[in-house]
Amino acid sequence: MVICPHCPDQDDSFEEDTMNINSPPTLMKLASQRLLREEALAISALKDLPNMLFPVMFEEAFIDGHTKILTTMITVWPFPYLSVGMMINNLTLDTLKAVLEGLDILISKPVLSSRCKLKAINWMDTAHSLHGIWTGSHEVERLPEFMEQKQPYCGVKRELKVTTRLKLMEGSLDECATYLLQWAYERENSIHLCCRKLKIQGLTNVTVTEIFKILHADCIQDLELCCLCLEDLDFLNPYLKQMNNLLTLSLVEIKDTVSMDYARNLDEEKVITLISQLPTFHYLQELCVSDVPIIKSHLKECLRCLKKPLKMLCITNCALSQSDLDYLPYCLNIFELKCLDLSDTPLSHLLLEPLGFLLERVRHSLECLKLNSCEMGESQFNALLPALSQCFQLTELNFYDNKLSLLFLKKVLYHTAELSQLTRELYPAPLECYDNRDVILSHILENICPELLDILRAKRQTVNVSFATTECSNCGGAYVYDVETQRCFLDQTPLWD
Ligand SMILES: [Zn+2]
Ligand SMILES: [Zn+2]
CATH class of the missing domain: 3.80.10.10 (Ribonuclease Inhibitor)
Structure with a gap:
């Protein structure tokens, strides 16, 4: 049992997490936020909306739950591919229904809009590495992601693919997954x-x-x-x-x-x-x-x-x-x-x-x-x-x-x-960094x-x-040497992966 010197006092005042600094909204974001304030205006503006604004506006509408706008956006989506990955944590049953409603309109009237190029929609959480690219000034760089579908072909061919x-x-699915499965089941001839x-x-x-x-x-x-x-x-x-x-x-x-009894012999x-x-x-x-x-x-x-x-x-x-x-x-x-x-x-x-x-x-x-x-x-x-x-x-x-x-x-x-x-x-802090009571x-x-x-x-x-001590049995923190400041600090939530 290792104890850190910090623990006997149980001082709970840790430094504020300074990692979470919000970057200022971009012009594109401001423009779409302005549009979204008036639903009817936003919907009528969609037909003239530049392609590059679609992903930004979709994200805003998704997060704020503008369901009517989402449905309409799907029917005129100007790229072959749509990724909902970044917004997946904001998913509600209503936003899911709104997107699927848009897809329903597409499959019932395939030539509804010549602008719509949607062939596949990705409903998966994307890797963390994509975080942060979306905000800031790099929005345009992410556009290629909407142009092509990078995932390998899986053999099943339908009009529309929902990944x-x-x-x-x-043992059970959440309500969104249940709804999505049922929806896909009823349209299995046109949706994969x-x-x-x-x-x-x-x-x-x-x-x-x-x-x-x-x-x-x-x-x-x-x-x-x-x-x-x-x-x-x-x-x-x-x-x-x-x-x-x-x-x-x-x-x-x-x-x-x-x-799940460990003691039992296998x-x-x-x-x-x-x-x-x-x-x-x-x-x-x-x-x-x-x-x-x-x-x-x-x-x-x-x-x-x-x-x-x-x-x-x-x-x-x-x-x-x-x-x-x-x-x-x-x-x-x-x-x-x-x-x-x-x-x-x-x-x-x-x-x-x-x-x-x-x-x-x-x-x-x-x-x-x-x-x-x-x-x-x-x-x-x-x-x-x-x-x-x-x-x-x-x-x-x-x-x-x-x-x-x-x-x-x-x-x-x-x-x-x-x-x-x-x-x-x-690397581990060497044994010399602990006293005989493991402090x-x-x-x-x-x-x-x-x-x-x-x-x-x-x-x-x-x-x-990094050089780090083992975790304190009491608070879970570990001392880590910081190369920049040349000081040791108590990391309260060490992540070693
Ligand atoms: Zn401690
Ligand atoms: Zn497949």
């Missing part, structure tokens, strides 16, 4: 509801059966299965077998029984039967397994169901056996690995030579290595360091929360100093970090290097 992601939480991302958390067999009457399993590229038991996987297996285009599979909290026979029945994933590129006890001693069988070399392998918060590790460097499907993440998976009781061997084999492709909170000590690191310093493609490295002395941390840094592509590095000594971290950084800077430039 979406669906989340089945606690293309579900790219599916998350199933908790399972109700009837709901899954119903959903797959409407969805094409072939469309699913990204599947997350969460909080399920082995019987659930067994039930889903026929659907998994139809997901021929799956690129990413995440298995999170898969337990052997519904009771039903070995049941596990083996289930794994042997897993379908072959021909295109899978990313496999993420988190908190799945059944993987222990069965990694070999699990990785056998791959056909294409994996780009990303994450086995986090799991237990691995020595035989699992021994197999890894011999697995033929991971030689082109770009990302290996074993965070929160204890490795202290294992011999890591096979992992070193694996690093050697993937040294030409590996870009990201995460071994944070793996309970690794010096002997474990010693097994990895020779291979690690050959992984010249590495851009991201995370060794946070492993127990290293100052002397040994320096040794690690002499190795990673050779990796000139690194742009993000996170964090942040001043020591502050004093030693310049010397540690010098080891790296003697060989190369550093972009984003």
Whole structure:
């Protein structure tokens, strides 16, 4: 149990979050806000509205819930593609209905407006990396996104394609998803509801059966299965077998029984039967397994169901056996690995030579290595360091929360100093930064970090290097060394991913 010196006083006055500075609205935004104030005027102005104003005005109308304007905008949308990704958090049943009503007008009268070019609408949340591009002066740069449809072709051809992601939480869908599915089902001859991302958390067999009457399993590229038991996987297996285009599979909290009892021994026979029945994933590129006890001693069988070399392998918060590790460097499907993440998976009781061997084999492709909170000590690191310093493609490295002395941390840094592509590095504060009652000594971290950084800077430039203590058991904060100010600060919501 680690305690930060800050905690005994329980001082709650933290610095204001200064990250959230609103940028001033652009001229385009102001113009559309002005228009939206008068609905009738806005609707009549649409026919003369410059194309480049459409995305901005659509966003404003979506967020403020101007349903009539949204419906009309859909019928005259001047681009082949419309992405609702950025606004998805503002989705209400009313805005959804308004957009779908617009699509209904389109499919009932295909030549309604010569201006309308809409062929596909994307109803998925987009990656965070797009955040911020939309505001500010770069609006025009995002226009190409509305011109072309970047997603790969999935084989189902209809007049209009609606791409979406669906989340089945606690076995059921939210009201918007339910409405969208029903709507698509009633128009299945003219609309292709293309579900790219599916998350199933908790399972109700009837709901899954119903959903797959409407969805094409072939469309699913990204599947997350969460909080399920082995019987659930067994039930889903026929659907998994139809997901021929799956690129990413995440298995999170898969337990052997519904009771989710950790202490119970696994039903070995049941596990083996289930794994042997897993379908072959021909295109899978990313496999993420988190908190799945059944993987222990069965990694070999699990990785056998791959056909294409994996780009990303994450086995986090799991237990691995020595035989699992021994197999890894011999697995033929991971030689082109770009990302290996074993965070929160204890490795202290294992011999890591096979992992070193694996690093050697993937040294030409590996870009990201995460071994944070793996309970690794010096002997474990010693097994990895020779291979690690050959992984010249590495851009991201995370060794946070492993127990290293100052002397040994320096040794690690002499190795990673050779990796000139690194742009993000996170190292643990050495053991010297805690006293014998495990209270964090942040001043020591502050004093030693310049010397540690010098080891790296003697060989190369550093972009984003952090040294951080483990989290305080009381407040969850961790001391992080800030390179700019050369001071340690208590990060109350540290994010290590
Ligand atoms: Zn604390
Ligand atoms: Zn599709």
